[in-house]
Amino acid sequence: MRVSDLSRHAGLAVATVKYYLREGLLDPGTATAATQATYGDEHLRRLRLIRALTDLGGLSLRQVHTVIDALEEADPLGALRALDARFVAAAAAGTDRGSADDEVDTFIDGELGWKVGADAPGRRLLADVLVAVRGSGRDVDVAIFRPYARAAGWLVTEDLEAKDVSSGPHRAERTVVATLAADAASIALRHLAREHLGSGRADRDTM
Amino acid sequence: MRVSDLSRHAGLAVATVKYYLREGLLDPGTATAATQATYGDEHLRRLRLIRALTDLGGLSLRQVHTVIDALEEADPLGALRALDARFVAAAAAGTDRGSADDEVDTFIDGELGWKVGADAPGRRLLADVLVAVRGSGRDVDVAIFRPYARAAGWLVTEDLEAKDVSSGPHRAERTVVATLAADAASIALRHLAREHLGSGRADRDTM
DNA sequence: TTGAATGGAGAGGACCACTATCCAGTAGCG
DNA sequence: CGCTACTGGATAGTGGTCCTCTCCATTCAA
Secondary structure, eight states: OOHHHHHHHHTOOHHHHHHHHHHTSSOOOEEEETTEEEOOHHHHHHHHHHHIIIIITOOOHHHHHHHHHHHHTTOHHHHHHHGGGGTSSGGGSSSOOTTHHHHHHIIIIIIIOOOOOTTOHHHHHHHHHHHHHHHTTOOOOGGGGHHHHHHHHHHHHHHHHHOOOOOOTTHHHHHHHHHHHHHHHHHHHHHHHHHHHTTTOTTSOOO | OOHHHHHHHHTOOHHHHHHHHHHTSSOOOEEEETTEEEOOHHHHHHHHHHHIIIIITOOOHHHHHHHHHHHHTTOHHHHHHHGGGGTSSGGGSSSOOTTHHHHHHIIIIIIIOOOOOTTOHHHHHHHHHHHHHHHTTOOOOGGGGHHHHHHHHHHHHHHHHHOOOOOOTTHHHHHHHHHHHHHHHHHHHHHHHHHHHTTTOTTSOOO
16 A cells, blocks of 8 residues: 555545644555555555544544543553543633632532542643633532433443444554544434524523 | 723733724724724623623634624524534535434434424534544444433423523523633533542543 | 823744755665 | 656645734823
């Protein structure tokens, strides 16, 4: 496989593939001559992964790099956590977060009793949400997350049970894409459900 | 209120506020002299809305503009639909979408029986997800969305019932922020739930 | 009165994700 | 063998976004 094949199969311009090579998102092919190299299926798979991360997940190439690094270090949890980067970051600076972080920690560790790392990005993300909603003028309590937590817990158990254990190769990679897909799907379906159930009162308050 | 007050209360640089004014995201204040104008609470509210949309929702200023336009035309459904723009778009071009769109339509209209507009962006988004997952090498069926649809339906009814009908001012605006918040929260909680429930098997397949 | 701030406008900059151009070195075809 | 097309590699340039900087005549607050 040469660059042009890679390009054709992945639906990307050759220049773009070269760019990814330069950026270290894609490993160099095995050189066969001074100006020749061949690429394999793993390169194509990588390209598809990159596009899934950028197109479906909206990740920047820098974030894609983080995910890929984690995958290559056989750190699936790190890879999944890296997906949260697209939501956090921005809101972090400036605003006074008040006790939002503490409230969220209490909610997760206490009320829900979930065992998650103290550095799980979801914590900060939830706190950001709290801060943002309060900043927009509503005085909400952490407890507002309860139904979402219940739905999330149910969905994940459902997922884990229904799963073909498929310990095939590239597990972690597929898990990452699946997580992204699940994220997008759950949002899409919530919006559709709201349009379906809330017709005629779309101007009503939610959450 | 002058620009500097606006800037301070919103936590933005004065130059940024001026930029938003130039871009038409913020209405001009009421002029009191050749080089003087005053701004009101609605300007501050608008600024907070803009930052919620960009920071929490990750919308571009162009997309923010779309949302704001819809809000000003008293079109809450349009405003909510505009939120989906951050997911769609990218994946649309190039790839052969196959029958994904049809499958999704059948799923929504037939299996779920949901009444949503034919042009609801959630449809296309779901199809994109399908295309992306398949492109990354898994042969999935639309039915995979079923649990997500169930969770979404439950969450939205929960929302609509629990809601204080609060027909106060700026309903639609708050609904938009609430939707964004709900999106982020449901993702954060799903990721946390997975970390909690799936510990030791974080490398297992999901969705 | 004097220093700081204002509205308005334009230029400039930083970053991102490419895209274009150039080049010497192959590859494959007839 | 010659010819064209393509290759890897490198550098420079593009278009877009989101600000940030600078300038200006005017106005306000001390």
